[in-house]
Amino acid sequence: MQLLRRRGYRSAAALAVLVLLGATALWLNPSGAPPGTASSSSERKRAHRALHQGPRPAIVPRRAWHAESVDTAPGARYAPSVKAAVIHHTSTPNGYDCATVPRTLRDLYAGHAYGRHWDDLGYNFLVDACGTIYEGRAGGVDRPVIGAHTKGFNEGTVGIAAIGTFTPGESVPEPMLDAIARLVAWKLGPRGPDPRGSVTLVSTHDEARYPKGTKAVLPVVGGHTDGYPTRCPGAALYAKLPDIGARAARIQRR
Structure with a gap:
């Protein structure tokens, strides 16, 4: 009898310990989700957004x-953030040796900073035929620097210039398309819009396609011509913009 009582006592004590451990685990993880999993809606949303951040390219x-x-x-x-990418071409000759691109950039800089009195390159980034991405306008590549590339829609956009001329009949190099897509996927960021979609921007200048104060619905990956009356980035490159948007979306794992 005493042996049974001792066993019963031990069983009751063990049960009490298990109940206490269960209560502690519930207090530490009230959702009841397995350890290491998202335990709240906000955590799940953060995890979902993280999937849409493209890696930073070189x-x-x-x-x-x-x-x-x-x-x-x-x-x-x-700007508070980057909401869209505006694609340009530099209207400089094609068929160049990519080793000569730094000299081309210095010439473009002189034309923008001194010739047009923009104080710096208008474009935030430039991409050559070999797929090399260059920092353009100063201020930090990882920050939403306001450029001087799209009158009326400089704020909240990133200006990316393809080095060359892409009028009808010209071909756009595959490395260039790939690099632009990778840059777009990174600059739009995890909270940015889908590169395949559209975004509403407010015009800040009457010389744009939309008068100052007008809400314009523009492509997230659009051309200079979408916001300003120009033929830039050329018909050949403009035709590739949906493909660039689709590539960027894939990179963002959308």
């Missing part, structure tokens, strides 16, 4: 192509 910094600096240039200005 970018050649300004100092590598010997960018000058306008002495009177004001500091960089920043």
